[in-house]
Amino acid sequence: MAMPKLAPAPAAHDKLKALGILALNGMFDEMDAVGVLRYAITEVLPGDLAIVSSFGADSAVLLHMVAQVDPSLPVYFLETGKHFPETLAYVETLKTTLGLSNVRAILPDAKDVLRFDPNGDLWETDPDSCCHIRKTEPLEPITEQFGGWVTGRKRYQTTERGVLPHFELTSDDRIKVNPLAYFSDADVVEYRQAHRLPEHPLYAKGYKSIGCAPCTSVVAEGEDPRAGRWRGLNKKECGIHYDFSGAIANPMTAAARHTLWKDGAFIADPFKDWEEGANPSEARYVHVPLPVFLANRAEFLANPHPLGLLVSPGEKIEDVADDLARFASVAVRFPAFSDGRGYSTARLLVERLKYAGEIRAVGDVLQDQIPHMRRCGFNALVVTHEPTRQALIENRLPEMALFYQPVGVTEVPVGTRPFLRRVS
Ligand code: SF4
Incomplete structure (x- = not known):
């Protein structure tokens, strides 16, 4: 069967490309995460796709899928300098267990940290700026090198993500691939158990969504899994997901109210x-x-x-x-x-x-x-x-x-x- 093939990082955000994304989204079953990933890596953007992983509570599932399809796929980890020690240990555990051969750390610019966060407490007074210097800015030059990105985001995580598709076109004509878009919390647990994947050391302690230590707290039974992120603040995303086509999901619209x-x-x-x-x-x-x-x-x-x-x-x-x-x-x-x-x-x-x-x-x-x-x-x-x-x-x-x-x-x-x- 002839499949729609998308050229990497084309210059213009044109109608044909948007139609290609629509076609891609129609090609896969909701739960065919490995199929989505395989097709993205081998057909849509061969050699031009990478993944950013938080090595958080449910990162093992997607990384296990990556390892099955292509263990040499570049896996970027935002080493913000604010992670739990358990997360840093978990990076090493997953690298070894899954055989990932291309995990790369992205560090913030030391001059920016010294200038804007000399005391390391910017997260408390201005978390958006803290995420900006520790995540958005360091990631930007890396994202420019690839035609697309794999993310671990899921529909159930927040209402803003409730319509997340498998494939998204960003406003700068890159492609975001979300193989787990339709996975529920239970699906993640089931997959992890079926493949005996190592669990993040903090998961059993009630941390359902794990990011930087100062901005992550335990989630109560029945709470939204991401409720523990930036608890008490009008903040749900770190900023690096804001760039998606407004027609699909636009967290900025909600954020603009605050x-x-x-x-x-x-x-x-x-x-x-x-x-x-x-x-x-x-x-x-x-x-x-x-x-x-x-x-x-x-x-x-x-x-x-x-x-x-x-x-x-x-x-x-x-x-x-x-x-x-x-x-x-x-x-x-x-x-x-x-x-x-x-x-x-x-x-x-x-x-x-x-x-x-x-x-x-x-x-x-x-x-x-x-x-x-x-x-x-x-x-x-x-x-x-x-x-x-x-x-x-x-x-x-x-x-x-x-x-x-x-x-x-x-x-x-x-x-x-x-x-x-x-x-x-
Ligand atoms: S999650 Fe918190 S500590 Fe991490 S970069 Fe954002 S504001 Fe800073």
């Missing part, structure tokens, strides 16, 4: 809203309403996790003056465009209380307000108004040459996130 304008770019927002009845001792990356903080001050001060404060009009920021250093972020609410009380709160924070952390405007944040907000000390914005988002992206804010009320702070320039704009 973005924050900061330092000249929209970034994922690690903070969530406070939920009524939540436990003050366990809160993490939430903006605690000022009255809730005052009512539970001792518990919040004993809480070791990063916290923010939410200040609404009529609430007095001076009431928490002694505790401001506790907060990584203060969110000032603008319930309506015409309500200017938030400006005074920001000025008090910066000028009188000398607060040096993030001050974000939330609520009715519109384009014309932003220059005033910046002058008063706001250095982050949560913007839901689409035209305002677009104006920020395109740097189209109104110019203001004359101010009636001088303020004592330096305006925050629309700056850069240096590593996102790397100069070669």
Whole structure:
């Protein structure tokens, strides 16, 4: 039978290629993972395909399939420097057991780590940036060398992956091959047992999806297997899967709902809203309403996790003056465009209380307000108004040459996130 054959890394993302992907997806049974992999390696992208493996809880299944089809297929491992020691040991175990002869470690740029994460705690304050310097940036030059990639992603893992097909076309005309797209957790376990594959040492301890140690926690019975990744944060992916065709699966769409304008770019927002009845001792990356903080001050001060404060009009920021250093972020609410009380709160924070952390405007944040907000000390914005988002992206804010009320702070320039704009 004549099979559709796709040229490696063609220059244009054309209709024919998209149709080829559709045809490929129609060729295999849902559970024919080895068939998908074999065809991808031998027919679709011979010599032009590689795999990135996390050597996590269920990596052995896909790597076993790779070893059956081609044990010399390049297997890349993102050695972020943040893995559990058990994961590093597991890499060696699988290499030996499965006979994988081409496992290669990808390391972050030491200069980037020194510059942006000198204390090794960036994961806690800005996990997106941490993933960026440890995963996305080091992987980029490697991905450019291949026409396609094999991934171990599965539909059941998250709702964002619920429509994942076997073959995907990326926006830069590469092919992602997902042989396990239709595998369930039970299928993985069954395969592992049938082939007596070594288990990740942490799996039996309740780690169902294993990534870097600081960002991985145990999953409770009945929880989404990936619930233990970046627990408590508005983050589900490390960024390296964001590049897929929006027609198939587009995690950025979901992520875009949780973005924050900061330092000249929209970034994922690690903070969530406070939920009524939540436990003050366990809160993490939430903006605690000022009255809730005052009512539970001792518990919040004993809480070791990063916290923010939410200040609404009529609430007095001076009431928490002694505790401001506790907060990584203060969110000032603008319930309506015409309500200017938030400006005074920001000025008090910066000028009188000398607060040096993030001050974000939330609520009715519109384009014309932003220059005033910046002058008063706001250095982050949560913007839901689409035209305002677009104006920020395109740097189209109104110019203001004359101010009636001088303020004592330096305006925050629309700056850069240096590593996102790397100069070669
Ligand atoms: S998973 Fe966590 S530690 Fe690993 S790179 Fe991302 S933020 Fe950093």
